[in-house]
Amino acid sequence: MPTPQFVAEERDGRFVRQSNRFTDRISRDSSSPAGGGPDERGRWPVEPGRYRLIWSRACPWAHRAVIVRALLGLTGAIGLGTVDPIRDERGWRFTLDPDGRDPVLGIGLLSEAYLATDPTYEGRVTVPAIVDTLTGRVVTNDYPQITLDLATEWVDFHAAGAPELYPEPQRAELDELMADVYADVNNGVYRAGFASSQDAYQEAYDRLFARLDALAARLSDGRPYLMGDRLTEADVRLFTTLVRFDAVYHNHFRCNRNKITEMPVLWEYARRLYRLPGFGDTVDFDQIKRHYYLTHEAINPSGIVPAGPDPSVWLA
């Protein structure tokens, strides 16, 4: 049975994210033949049509992979399975599919793929996960690496004109920027929301808004994207938190110094991204809100899902 979400993941009132993951990779460097499993370094061969990305529309970490897959034109090369935004005590379920089973993998619960990979697995069953359709095994749930590998290992299958999301000359700066965005923003909202002491909450809140102010200052020179004129992985990573912010984090996670709609530079930037193919068209506010407000009982015991905010502001 999967571990309940976020139990026992704290230290001194501070929320600590799990680190155990499946960390194999799909790589151009794999020495395995087509149809083969991982090589001695855990590298699976790049093969269009073979792998299936499993996501929840609610999950910001999984959402990044879906945006990157769309931006790079990999929708035909890598399949997509969608779990129900509401986990029950068995974890993520394919209840949105006919007969409650993923039509390609034939499983009803994502945990089946995890246990097929490692029958002794006791970590969290998380999305995103990339599953091998030939064996039903989880290749990776290592979400930071998944998107970087889509950008760098799948280049032979990118659409013509696809953006270079992780450009070599900018990697040092990008890595530093993405580390800050992760610590203070992507994970920062969770650190505020799941803090169980006032001090831990305050620290996360302060760091979150200091970082958002710094990001707004960075964008205030008129650049369209964080790294300048070109869209990169950093924009994808920031977007998935910004798009959930007013609907969930501001209220549910008490990140309420202000809404994103009240930060003019960030709001304009977020809406610019929202309008790009792959971004707004992969956002589902209903599933996002139902996931957070219905499954974090400790934070929202009534299970009431707020009616607002009006999502049409994103397209105004």
Ligand SMILES: N[C@@H](CCC(=O)N[C@@H](CS)C(=O)NCC(=O)O)C(=O)O
């Ligand atoms: N927890 C993952 C990141 C992805 C993640 O947290 N996904 C969430 C959904 S947003 C999940 O699947 N949670 C299920 C659980 O923690 O049991 C990790 O740190 O490796």
